[in-house]
Amino acid sequence: MATVSTAQLSLQSLSKEVAEWVASVAALTTPDHIHWCDGSPDEMASLRNQLIARNELQPLNAETFPDCYLARSHPSDVARVEHLTFICTPKQEDAGPNNNWMAPAEAHAEMDALYKGCMKGRTLYVVPYCMGPIDSPYSRCGVEITDSAYVVINMGIMTRMGQMALERIGRERSFVKGLHSVGELDPNRRFIMHFPEELSIKSFGSGYGGNALLGKKCHALRIASYQARTEGWLAEHMLIVGLKNPQGETHYVACAFPSACGKTNLAMLIPPGSMPGWEVFTVGDDIAWLHPGPDGRLYAINPESGYFGVAPGTGPKTNKNAFDMIRKDTLFTNVGLTANNEPWWEGIGKGEAAIDWLGKPFDAKNGPAAHPNSRFTVSAVHNPAYTAEAENPKGVPISAIVFGGRRRELAPLVYEARSWAHGVLVGASVASETTAAATGAVGVVRRDSMAMKPFCGYNFGDYWSHWLSVGAKLKHAPKVFHVNWFRQGSDNKFLWPGFGDNLRVLKWILERCVGKADAHDTAIGFLPRSEDLDTNGLSIEADTLKELLSVKDEAWRKEVVDIRAYLAEFGARTPGQLYAELETVQDRLG
Ligand code: GTP
Ligand code: SPV
Ligand code: MN
Numbered sequence: 001m002a003t004v005s006t007a008q009l010s011l012q013s014l015s016k017e018v019a020e021w022v023a024s025v026a027a028l029t030t031p032d033h034i035h036w037c038d039g040s041p042d043e044m045a046s047l048r049n050q051l052i053a054r055n056e057l058q059p060l061n062a063e064t065f066p067d068c069y070l071a072r073s074h075p076s077d078v079a080r081v082e083h084l085t086f087i088c089t090p091k092q093e094d095a096g097p098n099n100n101w102m103a104p105a106e107a108h109a110e111m112d113a114l115y116k117g118c119m120k121g122r123t124l125y126v127v128p129y130c131m132g133p134i135d136s137p138y139s140r141c142g143v144e145i146t147d148s149a150y151v152v153i154n155m156g157i158m159t160r161m162g163q164m165a166l167e168r169i170g171r172e173r174s175f176v177k178g179l180h181s182v183g184e185l186d187p188n189r190r191f192i193m194h195f196p197e198e199l200s201i202k203s204f205g206s207g208y209g210g211n212a213l214l215g216k217k218c219h220a221l222r223i224a225s226y227q228a229r230t231e232g233w234l235a236e237h238m239l240i241v242g243l244k245n246p247q248g249e250t251h252y253v254a255c256a257f258p259s260a261c262g263k264t265n266l267a268m269l270i271p272p273g274s275m276p277g278w279e280v281f282t283v284g285d286d287i288a289w290l291h292p293g294p295d296g297r298l299y300a301i302n303p304e305s306g307y308f309g310v311a312p313g314t315g316p317k318t319n320k321n322a323f324d325m326i327r328k329d330t331l332f333t334n335v336g337l338t339a340n341n342e343p344w345w346e347g348i349g350k351g352e353a354a355i356d357w358l359g360k361p362f363d364a365k366n367g368p369a370a371h372p373n374s375r376f377t378v379s380a381v382h383n384p385a386y387t388a389e390a391e392n393p394k395g396v397p398i399s400a401i402v403f404g405g406r407r408r409e410l411a412p413l414v415y416e417a418r419s420w421a422h423g424v425l426v427g428a429s430v431a432s433e434t435t436a437a438a439t440g441a442v443g444v445v446r447r448d449s450m451a452m453k454p455f456c457g458y459n460f461g462d463y464w465s466h467w468l469s470v471g472a473k474l475k476h477a478p479k480v481f482h483v484n485w486f487r488q489g490s491d492n493k494f495l496w497p498g499f500g501d502n503l504r505v506l507k508w509i510l511e512r513c514v515g516k517a518d519a520h521d522t523a524i525g526f527l528p529r530s531e532d533l534d535t536n537g538l539s540i541e542a543d544t545l546k547e548l549l550s551v552k553d554e555a556w557r558k559e560v561v562d563i564r565a566y567l568a569e570f571g572a573r574t575p576g577q578l579y580a581e582l583e584t585v586q587d588r589l590g
Pocket of ligand 2: 079080208209210211216217258259260286308437438
């Protein structure tokens with residue numbers, strides 16, 4: 001029998017459902033010890049000390065990076081594994097061509113065989129958590145069982161963990177069950193399975209990010225999107241940012257960009273010096289749960305309480321807020337180190353690496369010092385742009401929805417959809433170059449509808465219909481836009497400066513929302529002309545800006561053909577309205 005500890009957690013309000021599930025998992029996995037997590041600072045410190053004693057965590061320079069630590073994952077376990085991620089609905093067509101599918105009984109059998117005795121000699125941690133403000137009607141709770149102390153520490157930062165979550169589960173009786181074991185970290189024995197109808201997740205063989213922190217992509221996107229469909233809301237891969245203009249008006253914008261395509265950076269951008277009077281507030285950097293409100297507007301909460309952000313590219317020039325945010329109380333994963341025991345990565349803008357992410361002396365011949373998908377985990381309250389609106393149980397009203405992708409060609413800097421339905425087509429058609437956030441080739445353009453290709457827990461055809469139906473319920477639907485910060489010239493350099501200067505594009509977007517800014521009407525939607533954008537203080541060639549704001553009809557005619565073929569992959573599930581919207585674009589292209 002396993003020994004049990006509960007730290008400061010009171011199990012008085014423990015629901016029968018949780019107790020029985022934990023007991024059944026313990027019987028299957030046979031841990032030596034069971035620890036119920038309370039999420040307290042003492043508990044986190046004790047878990048860190050255990051990892052330090054086992055050489056799995058390294059304290060960083062205590063003077064310059066107080067309470068910061070470095071973890072190195074297994075070198076084969078550095079990103080999400082989309083080819084090993086499954087949606088297990090009874091019917092395959094409900095998972096859709098956008099997902100890998102396995103029959104639930106088969107998936108359970110396969111996973112339970114892997115779990116059998118897998119925690120022998122280990123501790124089973126029970127992590128009760130709440131996604132969203134603890135008192136919000138929109139929040140949802142879960143319990144993750146894991147044998148990884150690293151996962152517990154991350155969940156402690158990324159979610160509201162402990163007593164309050166356990167009590168809410170006790171009242172609601174419904175919660176998402178997430179079972180996770182690192183197994184042997186064998187890439188050949190690694191699976192991330194989702195059972196949306198059972199509200200359960202089974203993950204084995206990885207300790208990394210979205211594969212292992214089950215509250216994040218597994219619960220807050222794959223399971224939640226499935227629930228959201230039946231309940232009339234949306235669970236999306238979106239940042240939420242508040243923008244206060246010099247007149248003192250604040251608007252909130254939700255933006256869906258694929259992984260490693262700029263959400264964290266946009267969510268905490270610093271206005272350029274030539275745009276005085278603007279203020280930026282971060283509500284969320286990765287996930288938004290959106291609900292139609294009583295006033296006919298769309299309201300967003302951020303289900304997370306921390307950021308699991310991409311380290312490379314984060315420097316004082318690109319993202320000073322993030323750079324300042326991660327100087328204390330931060331957990332780094334797979335970054336390099338300076339001779340001074342400070343974290344280092346490509347794009348940090350100062351110092352140099354002495355040790356690479358594998359722990360070896362750095363030699364540029366062997367590749368980058370930091371893994372391209374190296375990350376920091378940090379509490380949202382450390383963000384200089386944090387706003388207490390992130391705790392607002394009602395969420396914040398959304399004025400604009402912005403889709404985007406990483407495309408060296410074709411997609412202009414920004415354009416506006418003509419209507420909600422056209423916006424759903426624009427979102428469904430998002431295409432982007434793959435990044436290091438998932439294993440596999442990098443830089444390959446693929447369709448990534450609403451930036452949800454790896455995260456939608458059901459058939460995209462049904463998902464697009466759901467988007468259309470949510471819009472139909474909104475008296476004041478947000479306007480929908482598309483942006484691309486990543487257009488490149490023939491020299492492979494980015495045409496647009498990006499980062500803080502993206503506020504210039506957001507300004508035009510907000511002015512469009514209140515009917516103040518001008519635009520010209522193109523085949524694909526409304527675009528600003530050069531003079532419609534605030535370029536005061538921006539050094540950019542007139543021709544470059546013109547190029548960024550151009551629509552190439554010939555290339556777009558090809559794109560339309562490609563989009564139609566993509567929509568057709570979803571057969572009869574694709575809503576006819578999307579084809580009608582595509583026809584309109586095609587007619588306008590001539
Ligand atoms: P996930 O956490 O994987 O969902 O990523 P994300 O969408 O939050 O992306 P993030 O903001 O972390 O940016 C990913 C990479 O793109 C980093 O290396 C950034 O430095 C870079 N990046 C972000 N914004 C811009 C931009 O406006 N222009 C350019 N050129 N690069 C950017
Ligand atoms: C992403 O890949 O979109 C991330 C990182 O935000 S992960 O938590 O691994 O999903
Ligand atoms: Mn993400």
